[in-house]
Amino acid sequence: MTPSPGRAIPDRLVPPLRRALTSWEMLLLAVAVAIFVANSFASPWFLDPWNLSDASVNFTEKAMIAFAMAMLIIAGEIDLSVASIIALCSTVMGAAMVAGAPTPVLVLLGLGTGLACGAFNGFLVAGMGLPSIVVTIGTMSLFRGISYIVLGDSAFTGYPADFGFFGQGYVWWVITFELALFAGLALAFGILLHATSFGRMVYAIGNNATAARFSGIRVDRVRFVLFLLTGVMSGIAAVCLTSRLGSTRPSIATGFELEVVTMVVLGGISILGGSGSIPGVVLAALIMGLVTFGLGLLNVPGIVMSIIIGALLIAVIALPRLWRMVAK
């Protein structure tokens, strides 16, 4: 945290090809390919397309949230309440299901609850000017707390059969609905962040919110929209997860927020805001999915995987910094 002298401005730009080859995304791609190859040697069951498709669910739901979270973090905010939003959405859907609501209503309620939670976070952060990290630590307790009040130690089960499509259905051959949705959302978020003026605003706010304000960007409105977006994506993830599990417990999706943040940071989004890309997040999602699937095939317990994910999170940030220190 010591104040650093202004970064020296180089007198020539790095050639585009070399910049592309030495980029973070290229490194992630290399890591992803390496893990893929290593996995296919480590286990004979890895290369089976059905296995791979089954395994994709261990990152698709988190990745959907990670896209929105990436934009939020680029804008210099964070939302730690995403897993709790999933719990609340799922609880609302469960309650509606018990009351006899059909599948389309369940989905709308799930998305609507996510939107409402996002609006609540957005109002507290953008409207009242409170720091997002504490606000979302608070709403993290509040949203999941409401689920606990409603459900206690019981669960909602018995979702209608056609509701199962979102988490268990196939669109074409081995392509699951979730995988298709993941790809579609990746494209949509890639365009939103990298090819629209809204995306430019997000970067501008993350780099210097005051300057962004003075150049005519409605900073608080953009922040509010980003929280809405994160809420809706959590709602979509809640629909997929609830549909896949076929039940709702208040402890659903516990710890997702960590994995989502890990995914975003691993994807090269600066936790301080202002830089990063959606392709990076997509690759990070694939890497995390491949690592957990590969280790799972080797019978590595879940908690050991979480050590590896935790170490990965620190290592991907520490190594470039160490490298720079050694190079100096």
Next chain:
Amino acid sequence: MTLLKSREAILALAILVLLAVVAARFPGFVRTANLANVLTDTSPLIILALGQMVVILTKCIDLSMAANLALSGMVAGLMNIAGVPLPLILLAVIALGATLGAVNGVLVWGLNIPSIVVTLGTMTIYRGTIFVLTGGKWINAHQMTDGFKAFPRTVLLGLPVMTWIMAAIVLAFAVLIYRTPLGRAFFAVGGNPHAAVYTGISVGRTQFAAFVIAGALAGLTGYLWVARYAVAYVDIAGGFELDVVAACVIGGIAIAGGAGSVAGAVMGAIFLGIVKNALPVVGISPFWQMAISGTAILVAIAFNARSQGPKGRIILKSAEHRT
């Protein structure tokens, strides 16, 4: 200063109102003996909140405290089974906790990684390490020696040792924060890191010190926790890191660093402790606790933001009017 004083006075008032509401439903709750029990039950939270406070004062956050507690507690249990004498166990858990805190501190100080990322990572690593150490096995009451279990509960002058340890730590913190150069450095670093550097305070080293202190306290609490509840397993104190942050936020410790008080952190923890202990007494399902502490956090930060006043915005608005 009057502002700070009034904030603590308001928190004290909130605690009294809370007690009055509970007492109206169940007068026995405010008997001295019961209040002493609540205080003892809240001791781990108070100790950890003080550790978290110094970390937050320096603009950082430590989400790995509960995992550190669980790992240190498990190691204490394992050492007890191995027949290590209690004083040595105490020293070992404090040293282990401080080391785990130092790992966080080194990553924040040396590599300049944001503390939230570091401690999100070490949180899962520390908890995972418990599994690696034990293979997921529990240490149960019958495997622990009586002396190991009895120490925190031994009653001295009317209160258990655990409560006295808490009181000693609160006192030590009051001295550390208000009467030592390091205590001033915590505020200086959080208040304005650049100015702190120019006054000769190393920002990184101060943050490192905060993490080591928080870690040592988490290590000590690990032993107290395992001995008091007479069980150690991977998931003890799961999610407790959020309660600790909540206690600090309710206690008026500014999450942006540089502002807060020992009394605030202690009262924030006591507030949550009373809520937790009062819910079953007044006949509300304990499942309400999570939502209530979430609401308390939100109310507390909204309140703190009000009392600080949005100075930055006024400048922006007046600039807007000029154009």
